[in-house]
Amino acid sequence: KKVLIVFGTRPEAIKMAPVVKEFKKNGQVFETKVCVTAQHREMLDQVLNFFEIMPDFDLDLMKPNQNLFSLTGDIINGMKPILEDFKPDYVLVHGDTTTSISVALAAFYAGAKVGHVEAGLRTYNKLAPFPEEINRQLTGRIADFHFAPTTQSKENLLSEKTAPNSIVATGNTVIDALLESVNIVNEITDNAQINQLKEIIDPSKKLVVVTGHRRENHGQGFLNICSALSEIARREDVQVIYPVHLNPHVQKPVYSILGDNPHIHLIAPLPYEAFIWLMDKAYLIVTDSGGVQEEAPSLGKPVLVMRDTTERPEAVEAGTVILVGTNKDKIVKEAIDLMDNKDRYKRMSLLHNPYGDGKASQRIVDFLSKN
Numbered sequence: 015k016k017v018l019i020v021f022g023t024r025p026e027a028i029k030m031a032p033v034v035k036e037f038k039k040n041g042q043v044f045e046t047k048v049c050v051t052a053q054h055r056e057m058l059d060q061v062l063n064f065f066e067i068m069p070d071f072d073l074d075l076m077k078p079n080q081n082l083f084s085l086t087g088d089i090i091n092g093m094k095p096i097l098e099d100f101k102p103d104y105v106l107v108h109g110d111t112t113t114s115i116s117v118a119l120a121a122f123y124a125g126a127k128v129g130h131v132e133a134g135l136r137t138y139n140k141l142a143p144f145p146e147e148i149n150r151q152l153t154g155r156i157a158d159f160h161f162a163p164t165t166q167s168k169e170n171l172l173s174e175k176t177a178p179n180s181i182v183a184t185g186n187t188v189i190d191a192l193l194e195s196v197n198i199v200n201e202i203t204d205n206a207q208i209n210q211l212k213e214i215i216d217p218s219k220k221l222v223v224v225t226g227h228r229r230e231n232h233g234q235g236f237l238n239i240c241s242a243l244s245e246i247a248r249r250e251d252v253q254v255i256y257p258v259h260l261n262p263h264v265q266k267p268v269y270s271i272l273g274d275n276p277h278i279h280l281i282a283p284l285p286y287e288a289f290i291w292l293m294d295k296a297y298l299i300v301t302d303s304g305g306v307q308e309e310a311p312s313l314g315k316p317v318l319v320m321r322d323t324t325e326r327p328e329a330v331e332a333g334t335v336i337l338v339g340t341n342k343d344k345i346v347k348e349a350i351d352l353m354d355n356k357d358r359y360k361r362m363s364l365l366h367n368p369y370g371d372g373k374a375s376q377r378i379v380d381f382l383s384k385n
């Protein structure tokens with residue numbers, strides 16, 4: 015059977031890399047090809063290099079001032095000849111990006127069966143996050159197979175009358191990627207970015223690692239986040255390292271407000287291997303990222319999530335994640351409490367990660383071998 019695995023952004027590449035590897039391992043059953051839309055370019059390529067994935071097709075679509083309208087059209091048009099040429103039986107897409115929905119639609123037009131990896135996450139608020147919630151709901155409507163990372167996401171799909179035998183709870187492939195990589199990363203002896211981080215990190219301080227990029231936080235949200243970080247970094251025992259996302263709506267406020275703060279190190283987005291090395295050294299992680307909040311508990315790191323709603327309630331329920339929104343006072347209060355309240359910190363860092371056991375990709379391949 016022919017499988018085409020398609021992705022376009024950094025987080026999709028990280029979460030699809032173990033899926034690609036697992037399908038390639040099963041070469042006697044599947045002929046597997048990889049297509050990237052390159053909705054992100056630089057950050058995507060860093061991941062492809064680390065996981066040694068050479069795409070068979072590359073739409074190379076990233077453009078300056080890219081918008082959702084042109085990107086959606088370009089992806090659908092770009093996929094047509096690839097789908098007509100390779101004629102895949104299955105097309106696998108991931109999550110909730112413009113790539114996910116556009117490729118799912120193109121694959122449906124081409125008559126391929128669509129598998130949705132990381133299916134069933136929901137806030138049921140179509141503007142939070144925008145456009146991800148609608149991207150994943152529509153991708154779910156199109157998909158023939160749903161690989162749900164948790165039982166909660168499976169339940170969401172069942173409540174929408176998705177056929178039960180088309181859904182499998184697999185765990186999240188982000189944990190497959192993390193568990194495979196974290197050992198390799200700690201053995202890397204000569205890596206330029208890790209060496210640079212070693213020079214920046216002051217081991218006598220509590221390291222706060224920050225990431226953020228969500229569209230819903232652009233504008234006032236990022237102004238509040240920056241103001242909270244300035245406040246937290248006033249403590250003598252704190253050091254902040256923040257790899258700043260390349261989106262100009264993030265770069266502009268972050269560099270103009272935090273650029274001169276001696277306790278806050280703003281750096282370029284890190285290659286995946288350097289980022290997980292850094293997370294592993296953190297005391298606390300502050301983020302609005304989906305992937306980071308799924309990874310951090312596996313490394314025993316408490317996370318403050320700068321969002322008001324979440325499609326990932328499992329970690330909040332498990333107690334490894336605290337939702338703080340973009341309210342400055344709340345971010346500062348929770349961060350300071352986790353620095354000073356050692357018992358609470360310890361409890362949070364010992365909790366179990368609800369996102370999987372590192373075998374999600376295997377379950378996806380097993381399921382499609384039988385369908």
Ligand code: UDP
Nearest residue numbers: 025028257283284285286289303304305306
């Ligand atoms: N990540 C990375 N370098 C960085 C920051 C994050 O490789 O400088 C990784 C991180 O480990 C996680 C993924 O990127 O797996 C998260 O991506 P992002 O926050 O862009 O997207 P989201 O997960 O919110 O969709």
